Each structure stands twice: as C-alpha cells, then as structure tokens.
Amino acid sequence: MADMVEIFEMGPRDGLQNERRLIPTAQKIALVDLLSKAGFRRIEVTSFVSPKWVPQMADAAEVLAGIARAPGVRYAALTPNLKGYEGARAARADEVAIFASASEGFSRANLNCSIAESLDRFAPVAEAARADGIPMRGYVSVVTDCPFDGPTPPAAVARVASALVDLGCYEISLGDTIGQGTPDTIRAMLEAVLAELPAARLAGHYHDTTGRALDNVEASLDLGIRVFDAAVGGLGGCPYAPGAAGNVATEAVAARLADLGFDTGLDRAILAEAAAMARAMRG
C-alpha cells in the first residue's frame, strides 16, 4: 500500500482572506461543502480575527453555521486571541489554530505585537481549548524569509515552534508565507525544527510565489514530513505580507504526490471542480 500523505485544505481561509472583493457568504459555504466531498480530513474554513484587519473573514460565524458538516471532517478556524477563540467555540469549530511569527517584523505587521506578546496572548486561548477539549494547531510564519526582516534564522523557527508545542499545539504548520523558500533553505529550517520536534508533529505550509513550492514539498517529504497545507486553485496570500502570492494549489500537490507514489485519499475530479469554483470567486 502507498504511504499516506495528508493535505490540509486552506482554500476557504488562506485562499480567500486576501481577496479585496467581499465574497458572498453563500459562495464560501458552497466551496466548503464541495471540499467536504473531496476526501479531506481537515479543512480550514475561516478565521475569527478583527474584521477591521481582515474584512473578508467578518462572516466567520455565518460560514461555520451554514456548512453541511460531513462525518470524519474537522472544520478549523484561526483564533488570534481569546475573543477569537470564544467566537470559534460558539460557532462549533472542530479545531482552532493560533499563529505566531518567526520574525519580529512580521509579528508586528500581522498581530500588532511582538513574538513574546503573541505567545502571552495565546496562553489563555490554549488554556480554554484544553479545558473545552478542542484540538489546537499552531502556525509559525516566515520560516525562511520575512518581508520586513530578511532571511529567518532556522533557530528562531525552532524556538517558536517549540513554544507553540509547549502551549499545547498538537501540530505545527511551518509557513513560507511569502514563498521565497528554496529546497536548501527549507531543509535547513526543517533540520533545526526536527532537532526539537518529531516529523509527525510538523506540517509544511508553502506559498508558491516563485514556483518552488512543489520542490519544497519534495524536500520536506525527504525529511519525513507527511502533512502539507494547500489551497484549491492556488488562491491566497497574506494581507500583511507584501508580495505574498497564493498557497500552493491543492490539485498540484495531490498530482505531484500521486506521481511520487503517495496516497492522499482525495478525489481528483472533485478537486478540479473545487479549484474552478475557487478561481471563479477571485476578484
């Protein structure tokens, strides 16, 4: 039997958050419902962030209320602070995610605070998620390059990843937020993180700005990573990362993984349909 690799679908959140045109809630729900049929085990649906910061995600509760939940699929939401966590819990998110940065410049731009302050702010979220039995994932952004601070030292990524695990994250997603990573810088970063955490606790989250994301996925597979974040249609970008392009496209990752002999359990025809739907939402 082929080795399993899981793709965590990001399209409805990371894919759409950067779109300037406000996408109708019903269209977001339709995308999630189609994705629910594709075989994903986890779909990031939305984020409970300040609507002043990311207006596109202001309908987070409505989207979660409107989707048809498929059995065996976990519907996730980003939660930057306790207010976001409370919104996500009320909307019955199956899991939440906290998100930190490996650089001070990006932390300030994305969360309006230092790395240390962000970790302090996540502590009550972690405590509440633990008490409620809601799984919590963690992101580390700008793992190889930061648009404000330049190249990111691998040791900084390892430090923040470990801090997120100490807070209770079951998995750490390593974000090449602006898609400037190369197989060499991704490998160096992963080796530093793997000195602290096992591969089974890590995921690769690569944006495809320079067309190297699939090569970066392959470099990560070589080091034992078996979970990758991707967005159907290759949508996306972070509003607080100048130059950030879309996530690597789910359908492209699924195709490359199949070529390499890995099984994703995904229905490629439904993925193609979802990719077309996602692309049509783009302004």
Ligand code: HMG
């Ligand atoms: P702030 O302005 O410092 O916070 O923002 P504040 O506490 O002063 O609050 C400002 C206003 O927002 C207040 O409203 C709060 O009530 C409200 P006002 O009193 O002015 O009317 N507010 C909220 N509303 C709804 N939900 C909330 C919430 N929190 C405060 N949770 C804050 C700090 C963290 C809130 C802000 O910086 C923020 O929302 N940042 C999120 C930015 C974001 O979503 N970025 C994109 C996601 S991260 C990403 O894409 C990277 C990733 O994909 C991995 C990778 O690629 O690297 C994950």
Ligand code: MG
């Ligand atoms: Mg991202």
